[in-house]
Amino acid sequence: MSVLTVVCESHARDAVCRLFTQAGARGWTLHAVEGMGGQGERPGDIAEYANIRMETILGREAALQLLEELHQRLFDRFAMVAWISQVEVVRAQKFAGPASG
Amino acid sequence: MSVLTVVCESHARDAVCRLFTQAGARGWTLHAVEGMGGQGERPGDIAEYANIRMETILGREAALQLLEELHQRLFDRFAMVAWISQVEVVRAQKFAGPASG
Amino acid sequence: MSVLTVVCESHARDAVCRLFTQAGARGWTLHAVEGMGGQGERPGDIAEYANIRMETILGREAALQLLEELHQRLFDRFAMVAWISQVEVVRAQKFAGPASG
């Protein structure tokens, strides 16, 4: 399995979650972070101006495709970085493919 | 070395830490997170109803066994996901096996 | 690419960021965490006594060298652990080498 991690400005949250869902992610985890990057420092004292860090576990294929989607559709619009790591889980079926009900 | 990451409801904290210790982990890092999963959204405005994210570095064997323990003993009882990633460290002995003193 | 993760006492922040910059990192992400380790529990209710968790994406070579630098120069001085994971990104050039402008 893979974990896709996204660090982005908090305004991008809804857009990212929508892509997560479309990619078949059945869950995610997120929290507020401070950041430093090409667009300068983001100290995070105002939620609207801060960054969030989101993680979702999903299959490798789905993760790669989701990263590509993020790249195509959101990287230009929002301050954002994303990466994929390979991980091991038990109950892989919990994270596999779109929820069937 | 491996990093085992657990995202779980905060009520599971003590139980998870106990398993960490039993598995020989000599330290861990944790913080509060929001989450979305099979049991719905967990917005995290009340600590008791929120999720935490815990990480512990330990040897690969110990990590796999710990994941199995978590699976056997806690996955049914608490809202929880966990995964293992391979990482590189210096001072590997700091994280290896139960503390000797 | 690699992600280098550092968990350390908050007093180390400036020193770590300086090493990040020297290693060519063009950005990083950080947040406050609680921790447990060789130096006991760090409950994190006072920022000055708490831990932070920092992540930076950079090339594998740079990451390994940075980890070594951290080891040589900061591991003895501060409560700190660090690890490297292999990750996949798009736009690898965003994270590669010192900023040219």
Add this chain to the structure above:
Amino acid sequence: MFTDVVSALEFNLLSPPILFFALGVVATLVRSDLKFPEPLYAGLTIYLLAAIGFKGGVALSKAGLGQVWLPALGAVAVSALIPVWSFLVLRVKFARVDAAAIAAHYGSVSAVTFLAAVNFVESRGVPQQGFMAALLALMEAPAIICALCLARSGGPAGEFSWKHQAHEALTGRGVLLLIGGLVVGLLAGERGWKACEGFFGQPFQGVLALFLLEMGLVASRRFGDLRKAGWFLILFAVLAPLLHGVLGVFLGHALGLRGGDLTLFATLCASASYIAAPAAVRVSLPEANPAFYLTAVLAVTFPFNLTFGLPLYHALAGWWQGA
């Protein structure tokens, strides 16, 4: 008595805390992005519990400790007994663990409901002796322990340790702030209260109002699970507090409580825990379904007590004392 009920109801429903609670409910219903950050919730909780304990302690330093022990005993007893009949009734529809889990919540108490009751009683100018905060602290644990025993009577169920439960019952942050605040108030007395009134006294009702805004958000997020809970549970979640409130009035009166104290005692009996009980149940009865107990307590009983229950118990207490 009817006009008393109506007047108390109107007074309560138009008070800022209840109106802010309603605002929180509306915010969820219209899917607003309003959210309280966790540290704000924690800070408000610490403030409210410390304040109510402190205030109670100061009152106690004037009233003397002699009158507390009888009501305290009654409080512990009623809190341990409520789960028994609740369990029996709930067994009609629910599995053993679920019935026990729900029963634990109704025997235990809700600090926020109590805070709203104190506020209501004070705003109406009804005299009270002030030691009821001590009962709030005492009534949290017995019900939980009793209900866990009921669940285990049917075989081993999850982790359970007397030592752990007793430790929680005495040192959990809620109990500690309450009892600690009481002792601080007892020792600091009137002089201490004067010094801190500008923080623990004057802003109190306003802070409670803001806090209930958050509680409105929290409670209404559970509305979606009402269907899963089913009619039997929803009915139980309305009738149980009513019954326990009435019982509280009679019992409290028999134990010598009068005036505002009687209303507060009835409210304690009627209220259902949503912090201490879920925590204990999650750990000790993990098989119990949170969709049942949390929904009953948060989506039905808590709002019911806050809006309608409170003035009802108050009117009944007034009528019974007058009778």
Add this chain to the structure above:
Amino acid sequence: MFTDVVSALEFNLLSPPILFFALGVVATLVRSDLKFPEPLYAGLTIYLLAAIGFKGGVALSKAGLGQVWLPALGAVAVSALIPVWSFLVLRVKFARVDAAAIAAHYGSVSAVTFLAAVNFVESRGVPQQGFMAALLALMEAPAIICALCLARSGGPAGEFSWKHQAHEALTGRGVLLLIGGLVVGLLAGERGWKACEGFFGQPFQGVLALFLLEMGLVASRRFGDLRKAGWFLILFAVLAPLLHGVLGVFLGHALGLRGGDLTLFATLCASASYIAAPAAVRVSLPEANPAFYLTAVLAVTFPFNLTFGLPLYHALAGWWQGA
């Protein structure tokens, strides 16, 4: 009128909120590590918006709703029109999307500037009817929607959904707290206010002062981008609020507003949004450069209004009413 301006300026610049704002600016300039944690910012915002709404509602419960509709209509109209001419002027130097994005911010309103104005008017003892908080809520959205239309008139630009914008306009946390507070105040009335005055009333000005310390930090962090913004934009960021403030005085007077209400209306017109508008623009006009609109609004217009604008509009309003 000159002495009025000087006295109002002096009064404003030496008031604790403005001095704390200046302290925040200084802290950034000397590169201090002073920082407000996010939950503190969120908590202060929730408090301030709920308090101003509540207070407004109580005032409204006395004044009656009849007088609101005409100023409300005027407020919506002016908020929708400001972006039009702003857009035309900004097009001289900026691309379509950037011009529209900046225009959206100047048509919309800043709650904190409004809070400072309420505080100023109250400290000076000028009577006000108290329903202006309602206008603050109404003036947030129209400008944003209008400016997004202007941007899209040049072709497809990012995501845009009427449904989404309307939902935001009605349920965004700022609007919800304001309107919700107003309704709570209306229903709770004078009795409710008395009960909560120790929290929503007495500490208000001090809380605002502390909050402006944080806003000083936030605004001054943008000073570094002033060079990127360029002279044209900086000039715009000073002249636009001035123009809109003057316009607000004349229009507000024509709509029947008097006393403190007129100052508040002018300030609303002059103020520029830095929470609602950036959020909408980030999502719907992602190509627009934040270095332009955020810098103009935060580094120039917000401080200008807070320090010089406010007393100017007030003096002008006084003079125009006297004339």
Add this chain to the structure above:
Amino acid sequence: MFTDVVSALEFNLLSPPILFFALGVVATLVRSDLKFPEPLYAGLTIYLLAAIGFKGGVALSKAGLGQVWLPALGAVAVSALIPVWSFLVLRVKFARVDAAAIAAHYGSVSAVTFLAAVNFVESRGVPQQGFMAALLALMEAPAIICALCLARSGGPAGEFSWKHQAHEALTGRGVLLLIGGLVVGLLAGERGWKACEGFFGQPFQGVLALFLLEMGLVASRRFGDLRKAGWFLILFAVLAPLLHGVLGVFLGHALGLRGGDLTLFATLCASASYIAAPAAVRVSLPEANPAFYLTAVLAVTFPFNLTFGLPLYHALAGWWQGA
């Protein structure tokens, strides 16, 4: 003088702030899960420092600046000298870096101890001029710089940069809030204070009480390290503040301080830093063992000053002025 000491002690030990501090200690001892979230701690700190600075500034606006410079000079001198003899004494048992690190803490000052002293003096109705908050800000840095020099006199030890230390000394968040608050208070004067009294004044003592609850938690977590610290250090941690408090009374009196100001000056001398000094020492003397300096300061000196030291210094100051 004995009855003075007893009465001051009793007054202090039964005041809400000290009782809440004790509650925090108890909470740790019984292993309660009570915890303050970090943003709450940060918020309380910002409030307390801004309030004490502001208040001091307002007092200063009445007293005039002329009387400050002599005590200020004395304060800087004593803060730079305390580390010298502390270092020499500590060298008996400790390595050079550890001795220097501990010495830095005792020369520097603790804002919270000062806050408790202000509160104590005010509650007892002792008049004070109010500019001592300025000395608090001035006494933070000299000791640290002096101690770092002592440590380095034995060879290179970690990072050290005059520029960095000076920058910290002037812009660290504590100093900035204090000095900033003072200037705001000076400029805003009595009128500004009236406007903000409902926030910075009335709730102050209560907020301090709640904050000391958290400090009780923090201090008592260090109790476990007392054994590692050893008897020599524990003795030092009690005798040093006593000695410095007595010295403070004599010196302050010689510098012309009277009434509450004298008590406050003595407390400043006696207090030991637990925020600024550890931060500097962690960076510049990383080889120094935190188990020594943090335990001495947090687990011994801070509680000692808060409970027994404060009334002692006060009684001594009263007696010396009477003599």
